[in-house]
Amino acid sequence: MTHKPASSPLSDVAFSDFDLLPAVRAGIDEAGFTHCTPIQALTLPAALQGKDVAGQAQTGTGKTAAFLLVIFQRLLRDMPEKQGKNPRSLILAPTRELALQIHKDALLLGGHTGLRFGLAYGGVDYEKQRKTLQDGVDILIGTPGRIIDYFKQRVFNLNHIDVMVLDEADRMFDLGFIKDIRYLLRKLPAPDKRLNMLFSATLSQRVMELAYEHMNEPELIRIEPDKVTADRVRQAVFFPSNEDKMRLLIGLVREMGEGRIMIFVNMKREAERVQDFLEANGIHARAISGDVPQNKR
Numbered sequence: 001m002t003h004k005p006a007s008s009p010l011s012d013v014a015f016s017d018f019d020l021l022p023a024v025r026a027g028i029d030e031a032g033f034t035h036c037t038p039i040q041a042l043t044l045p046a047a048l049q050g051k052d053v054a055g056q057a058q059t060g061t062g063k064t065a066a067f068l069l070v071i072f073q074r075l076l077r078d079m080p081e082k083q084g085k086n087p088r089s090l091i092l093a094p095t096r097e098l099a100l101q102i103h104k105d106a107l108l109l110g111g112h113t114g115l116r117f118g119l120a121y122g123g124v125d126y127e128k129q130r131k132t133l134q135d136g137v138d139i140l141i142g143t144p145g146r147i148i149d150y151f152k153q154r155v156f157n158l159n160h161i162d163v164m165v166l167d168e169a170d171r172m173f174d175l176g177f178i179k180d181i182r183y184l185l186r187k188l189p190a191p192d193k194r195l196n197m198l199f200s201a202t203l204s205q206r207v208m209e210l211a212y213e214h215m216n217e218p219e220l221i222r223i224e225p226d227k228v229t230a231d232r233v234r235q236a237v238f239f240p241s242n243e244d245k246m247r248l249l250i251g252l253v254r255e256m257g258e259g260r261i262m263i264f265v266n267m268k269r270e271a272e273r274v275q276d277f278l279e280a281n282g283i284h285a286r287a288i289s290g291d292v293p294q295n296k297r
Contacts (some may be wrong), residue, residue, distance in 0.1 A: 072115065145177070161189060
């Protein structure tokens with residue numbers, strides 16, 4: 001296991017230290033990158049040699065570029081004579097926002113590769129996404145549910161997946177996607193027939209069980225954050241009775257004044273109940289749940 005504190009935003013390792021293909025190097029140069037972040041410096045040597053990687057890294061550490069560069073290098077190095085329509089790499093993300101960000105980074109870093117990128121996530125035109133995937137993609141980026149939808153409709157198959165990436169694995173558990181993840185992973189070629197990369201803010205027991213079940217002896221990489229929370233975040237815990245919760249909430253909201261406030265609850269009907277209670281006490285509030293269309297959220 002490789003362990004490194006995230007004491008510096010960049011390492012002494014330069015991208016020029018790696019034997020990357022010209023098309024991959026061109027994307028790095030265009031993005032203005034010269035030196036690796038700690039997660040990149042530890043991930044690239046292992047993954048470029050074909051070793052599976054399970055990395056602990058927070059958002060903003062450069063992990064996306066790490067796995068994208070590995071994917072580009074591997075797919076271009078083993079490019080088939082005839083470009084097929086089915087994806088050769090699968091990147092799974094827990095949210096549409098993360099999928100969109102990965103796609104944006106892929107377009108920047110992979111602009112000289114000639115590889116085709118496809119997106120699959122909910123809340124947008126279903127048929128438009130479907131047509132793009134039917135036309136053929138090399139790298140499929142998306143959320144588990146929408147990818148399963150298209151897979152079951154035979155829009156594509158997963159028999160040719162050579163690189164699998166599971167990003168923010170801990171969030172997959174938190175959001176209840178783990179059954180979908182396991183379903184998709186079982187539809188891929190065997191773990192030893194593909195390269196696997198997993199990234200997570202924490203390498204908890206449940207994340208590691210998933211890694212050992214669906215990966216091929218992954219190398220563990222840990223990048224520890226300097227601080228778990230930001231300096232300006234004030235944290236407090238209250239233990240009210242159920243009868244006192246709403247009164248306490250009203251008091252806290254009024255104490256905080258005019259700023260915007262987010263309140264998280266565990267069920268849709270609870271969100272609606274809190275909204276009604278706040279509105280009845282003269283506090284403007286709106287509940288957001290899966291029933292609200294994405295464009296209205």
